[in-house]
Structures are given as C-alpha cells and as structure tokens.
Amino acid sequence: MSNKIPVKNIDTKASKDVKTVDLYASREKIYVKEIFGFFQRIRSVSLWLLMGMYFALCWISINGEQLIYFDLPARKFHLFGVTFWPQDFVLLSWLLIICAFGLFFITTLFGRVWCGYTCPQTVWTFIFMWVEEKVEGSRNQRIKMDKAETNRSKVFKKATKHIIWLLISFATGLTFVGYFYPIRELIFDFFTLNSVSDWAYFWVLFFTVATYANAGWLREQVCLYMCPYARFQSVMFDKDTMIVSYNPARGEPRGSRKKSADPAKAGLGDCIDCDMCVQVCPTGIDIRDGLQYECIGCALCIDACDQIMDKMNYPSGLISYSNENSLEGKKSHLVRPKSIGYGLVLSIMIGAVIYTLAARVPLGLDVIKDRGALYQLTGMGKIENSYTLKVMNMAEEERAFTLSVNGMEGMTITTTTEFSVESGEVYSLPTSIEVNPKSMIETNNDIQFIIKAVDDNTITAESDSRFLGPLNY
Ligand code: SF4
Ligand code: SF4
Structure with missing residues (x-):
C-alpha cells in the first residue's frame, strides 16, 4: 500500500466561481416593500388580534382579580380565574411543555407558521415596519431619503418615527410589568411617582429598550442570529x-x-x-x-x-x-405516522392536564409526626401520639375546616378539630391522638388524617401517618 497522501486536481476555473461569504460582514439595511394580499391579510388580523390581547388581557378582572397576574411576592399566579401556588408549579411546567410540544407538532405540519404569524418578534417588527411606511413613505422613498443629505424634512420624519416607536415600546414595557404588578395601581403609581418600587421602573425601562431595539433596529437579526428555534426547527421538517x-x-x-x-x-x-x-x-x-x-x-x-x-x-x-x-411530483401526505404520533402524545398530555386541573382541590395537608417522643402514656392510662399538621388553603377566601382521623378503633383527637385558614396561608395545627392500650394490635399502625371544608364537602384532603405504642401495656 502506498504511503503517499492522495492528490486531487482542482479545477481552478470552477473554484473562481464559488461565492465566498464574509461571516463578519456588517449588516446591510433591508428596505421591505409593503405588499397586500391574501396571506398579508391573515397576518394583519393575527397581528392586531395578538397585539390587542396583549394590551387588553391585563385590564380584565374576574371577581376583582386580574385575569392574568403573576403575583411574585405572594408566590401565586392567577391565570384565567385559576390560582396556581408553588405546589402547582409541576402543572405550570406541564403547560409549558405542552406549548413547546404543540409548537413542534405545528412545525412538522406547516413549517414556521409560528414565526411568520404569531411570534412576538414578528408581531412587533411588522407593527414597527407599518409605522415606518406610514411616516417615511414607500420602500423607494425610504431608500432615497436615506441616501439624501440631512434636511429638515428628513430629521422630522426620522424623529417622528423614533418617537412613535418609543411610545409603542414604552406601552409594551408598561403592559408587561402590569402582568406582575396590578396594572391599575402600576399606572397610577408610575405616573404619580407614588411608592412604586425601583424594580418596576427598571423593568419598564428594560422592556421599553428591548422592544425598541429588537423591533426597530435588530429586526431580522434576532431571527437569524439570536433565536434558538430558527436553528433547530429544520430537524422537524x-x-x-x-x-x-x-x-x-x-x-x-x-x-x-x-x-x-x-x-x-x-x-x-x-x-x-x-x-x-x-x-x-x-x-x-x-x-x-x-x-x-x-x-x-x-x-x-x-x-x-x-x-x-x-x-x-x-x-x-x-x-x-x-x-x-x-x-418533485410525488404524492404528499399531511397525515403521516410522525404527525399522528405528535398529535396523539399532545392530546394525551392536554387531556391529562385538563383532568388534573378539573380534579384539583384547593387544599393541601402534610402531617409531621413529633420526633421528640415516639409515644406518651397519659395519666388516664392511654397512649398518646403527637403531630403537627400543615394545612394549606389554596382557595381565594378564608375557609373553615374540620379534622378527623381513622385507622384504629377508639382513636380520639384530644386537641382542636375545628379551625379556619386564611387564603394562601399554611396553617400549623398541633394535634394529639389518644388510644386505649387494649386497641393496640401492632406497635406501628397506619392511620389517616382527613380534613374537610365545612362549606363544601367535596373539598377534602387526606394524609397518611403512623401511630406508635407498646403492646401488652
Ligand atoms: S416572478 Fe420571479 S422574481 Fe418575480 S416575484 Fe415571482 S418568483 Fe420572484
Ligand atoms: S421570509 Fe420566507 S416566506 Fe417570508 S418573504 Fe422571505 S422567503 Fe418569503
């Protein structure tokens, strides 16, 4: 076998025709021509609808509660009348997974329709381009104006465009923060400088600058260089x-x-x-x-x-x-094993989340057995175990509950069995249970604590624990 490196002749004429791309070339400004047509009409409806929803949803309230409100200090999220607590974050994670999976499903069928019609980057960029067209004129007028010497008309048009862009960006930033800080209070506090936190000012400023930069200046650069979805979406094609x-x-x-x-x-x-x-x-x-x-x-x-x-x-x-x-002139299939598989998994996940949401009870119970003493003997000759119950009321209002226990014959709760818990409160309830020694068949017995809402017996929570004691006492 020869040890020589194989040599290949290169056609120098052909290699001269190969285009080279400078990866560090500066950006060439794109002057987009306005166009009307069937798909542009669909996008216009989708853009204005989504934009309208974004600005309107934070102003809608149900029973005095903002429809979408992420209350970070209280660690609870309000979404369309349902309150999610930290314990529900698994559900929220599932919702996000479903959204991601839904995006993959749609991409498999229809490519990048998300990018073209609904992505916030597209929505805001198209709104900004619309403003540009209205203020500076058509594509040819804009190219001509940019090449022309600076004059009063050019400065006026550019200033007007940027002021409108900044106003839209500011409204966007303020609205975004309004999903984390009650919007009505935010607007009042913001403009009257009335005890709104520095963080609120910071985030409004941050999202104003981000919107202005992304939709006004960066535009397609976000899609080409910053968006991870653009990089991996082709694997779903x-x-x-x-x-x-x-x-x-x-x-x-x-x-x-x-x-x-x-x-x-x-x-x-x-x-x-x-x-x-x-x-x-x-x-x-x-x-x-x-x-x-x-x-x-x-x-x-x-x-x-x-x-x-x-x-x-x-x-x-x-x-x-x-x-x-x-x-290629071949038969194509919209419904195919891959799309059926995605659709099936997506339907199962959506069904499971809907079921979990529907069956969700706004009540949580944890039982912690007293670790100081396994059991105690009372003066009346009974065996006593002590516990701390953690009762979480995840409803929007204060609620009264009753406590009961079962698992062994003759068990008696010697502490309080009726109590109230504020909305969102995790209530600690010290609890003791007594048992007649004659009822002890095992040293270690399974028992269940049950709490029930007084006003609604469908709201109930159970938690297992142990009752310990000596035999043949
Ligand atoms: S005719 Fe050719 S160049 Fe003109 S819009 Fe159609 S594809 Fe583009
Ligand atoms: S981004 Fe794609 S779909 Fe939109 S105009 Fe350009 S080539 Fe056409």
Missing part, C-alpha cells in the same frame, strides 16, 4: 412539511419579457425575474435559492409573486405553500 417554496420546474429559466411574449417560444419559465419576492422579504433572502433557515414563513413573497403572475396573466402559485414531495 420532512418532505411532507408545508413550507413556502418556489417551483423551479415552472419558473426556470427565469428572465424578463414583454407581457405579450409567449414564454414557451422565448424558452423561458414563468419567473420574470422582477425581484419583487426579494424586495418584500423581511429577512432579505431570495426564496428562489430554495429552503433557507432565514425564511420565517411569512408568505409575503407568495403575495408579491401572485400579484406579478396576475399582471402577466399567468396562473398564480409560482411561489406557494408546498412541500418537497409535491415539488
């Missing part, structure tokens, strides 16, 4: 996943032509190489280069290309929601 795609079989060879020209005779495909799909793209890519991780699936290029196809009297859909199998 397969040949049946619906993605925004250009049909090269129909579009190529691309080239400009007169509207009256017959593309077949001119040896051309349907793409007239007008660049409209690139001009409307918020991440500045050319969808004709194929699937790229930069594509957020916003479908603006579909609307743009459909308009061009209409003008040329060609059928629409040169760029469309499609999948690899369809583009």
Whole structure:
C-alpha cells in the first residue's frame, strides 16, 4: 500500500466561481416593500388580534382579580380565574411543555407558521415596519431619503418615527410589568411617582429598550442570529412539511419579457425575474435559492409573486405553500405516522392536564409526626401520639375546616378539630391522638388524617401517618 497522501486536481476555473461569504460582514439595511394580499391579510388580523390581547388581557378582572397576574411576592399566579401556588408549579411546567410540544407538532405540519404569524418578534417588527411606511413613505422613498443629505424634512420624519416607536415600546414595557404588578395601581403609581418600587421602573425601562431595539433596529437579526428555534426547527421538517417554496420546474429559466411574449417560444419559465419576492422579504433572502433557515414563513413573497403572475396573466402559485414531495411530483401526505404520533402524545398530555386541573382541590395537608417522643402514656392510662399538621388553603377566601382521623378503633383527637385558614396561608395545627392500650394490635399502625371544608364537602384532603405504642401495656 502506498504511503503517499492522495492528490486531487482542482479545477481552478470552477473554484473562481464559488461565492465566498464574509461571516463578519456588517449588516446591510433591508428596505421591505409593503405588499397586500391574501396571506398579508391573515397576518394583519393575527397581528392586531395578538397585539390587542396583549394590551387588553391585563385590564380584565374576574371577581376583582386580574385575569392574568403573576403575583411574585405572594408566590401565586392567577391565570384565567385559576390560582396556581408553588405546589402547582409541576402543572405550570406541564403547560409549558405542552406549548413547546404543540409548537413542534405545528412545525412538522406547516413549517414556521409560528414565526411568520404569531411570534412576538414578528408581531412587533411588522407593527414597527407599518409605522415606518406610514411616516417615511414607500420602500423607494425610504431608500432615497436615506441616501439624501440631512434636511429638515428628513430629521422630522426620522424623529417622528423614533418617537412613535418609543411610545409603542414604552406601552409594551408598561403592559408587561402590569402582568406582575396590578396594572391599575402600576399606572397610577408610575405616573404619580407614588411608592412604586425601583424594580418596576427598571423593568419598564428594560422592556421599553428591548422592544425598541429588537423591533426597530435588530429586526431580522434576532431571527437569524439570536433565536434558538430558527436553528433547530429544520430537524422537524420532512418532505411532507408545508413550507413556502418556489417551483423551479415552472419558473426556470427565469428572465424578463414583454407581457405579450409567449414564454414557451422565448424558452423561458414563468419567473420574470422582477425581484419583487426579494424586495418584500423581511429577512432579505431570495426564496428562489430554495429552503433557507432565514425564511420565517411569512408568505409575503407568495403575495408579491401572485400579484406579478396576475399582471402577466399567468396562473398564480409560482411561489406557494408546498412541500418537497409535491415539488418533485410525488404524492404528499399531511397525515403521516410522525404527525399522528405528535398529535396523539399532545392530546394525551392536554387531556391529562385538563383532568388534573378539573380534579384539583384547593387544599393541601402534610402531617409531621413529633420526633421528640415516639409515644406518651397519659395519666388516664392511654397512649398518646403527637403531630403537627400543615394545612394549606389554596382557595381565594378564608375557609373553615374540620379534622378527623381513622385507622384504629377508639382513636380520639384530644386537641382542636375545628379551625379556619386564611387564603394562601399554611396553617400549623398541633394535634394529639389518644388510644386505649387494649386497641393496640401492632406497635406501628397506619392511620389517616382527613380534613374537610365545612362549606363544601367535596373539598377534602387526606394524609397518611403512623401511630406508635407498646403492646401488652
Ligand atoms: S416575484 Fe415571482 S416572478 Fe418575480 S422574481 Fe420572484 S418568483 Fe420571479
Ligand atoms: S422567503 Fe418569503 S416566506 Fe420566507 S421570509 Fe422571505 S418573504 Fe417570508
């Protein structure tokens, strides 16, 4: 065997044609052209709806309780009338897992629709772009203005745009903090400088700056370089996943032509190489280069290309929601083992969380056996065990409870059996139980403490413990 390193001839002419990309190149500003169309209308509805919900939900109250309110000092979260305590964090974790799993499920079926229609980065960026368009004018006007010398009109327009952006950012920051600090009090305290904590000022400022920077300046850079989902979403794609795609079989060879020209005779495909799909793209890519991780699936290029196809009297859909199998002329399947599997697991998880929420009792009980003495003998000749009961009332109001115990014959609770617990309080209840020695069959006996709400006998909690004592006493 030869020890020589294998040598390969390189075609120098071909290597000159290879494009090199400077990974440290400075960002080129993207001037997005405004476009109207079917998918843009869907996104407009989704954007305004989500934005409206974000600003409105913190103002809605049920029985005087904010609909969504994360009360960190009291360590309880209010979500749509249900209060979650630290003990419920497992449920909250499950809700987050379901959201993540739901996102994977949707991605498998429809690609990055989350990014294109509902992601907060997209929602706020599109709102900011809308403001930009209204204040500074169309794409061409903005390019022209940026190249022009500074003048009064330019300064006025730029200042107006940034002031509106800052106002939206400030409203966003204030609303965000309003989910952690009762919004009505926050607004009053904030503007009257009335005992609102420095942290509230800090977080409002933080989210104002973050919104302004992300939606106003960073925009597509967040999707390209900062968002982890953009990096791993492609592993959920397969040949049946619906993605925004250009049909090269129909579009190529691309080239400009007169509207009256017959593309077949001119040896051309349907793409007239007008660049409209690139001009409307918020991440500045050319969808004709194929699937790229930069594509957020916003479908603006579909609307743009459909308009061009209409003008040329060609059928629409040169760029469309499609999948690899369809583009290769093969049969595609929306329902497939992978999507059925995801859907099944998701349904089971949602069902389990709904059941747990429905069966959830706003009451908790822990029993701690006195470790100082295993048992005591009373003056009346009985055997006594002592415990500390921790009763947590997770309801929104104070509640009265009764205590009982079972497990051994003739057990008597010698301490209080009726008590009240404030909302959210963990109440410590010292409890003693006596037993006639003749009832002792074992030295170590299983017993159960039961507490019941006085006003509602469905609200009950049980906890197991032990009763210890000597035999043949
Ligand atoms: S908008 Fe359509 S016709 Fe124009 S360049 Fe893009 S793909 Fe070609
Ligand atoms: S390529 Fe099309 S769908 Fe993808 S980000 Fe650009 S405009 Fe949106």
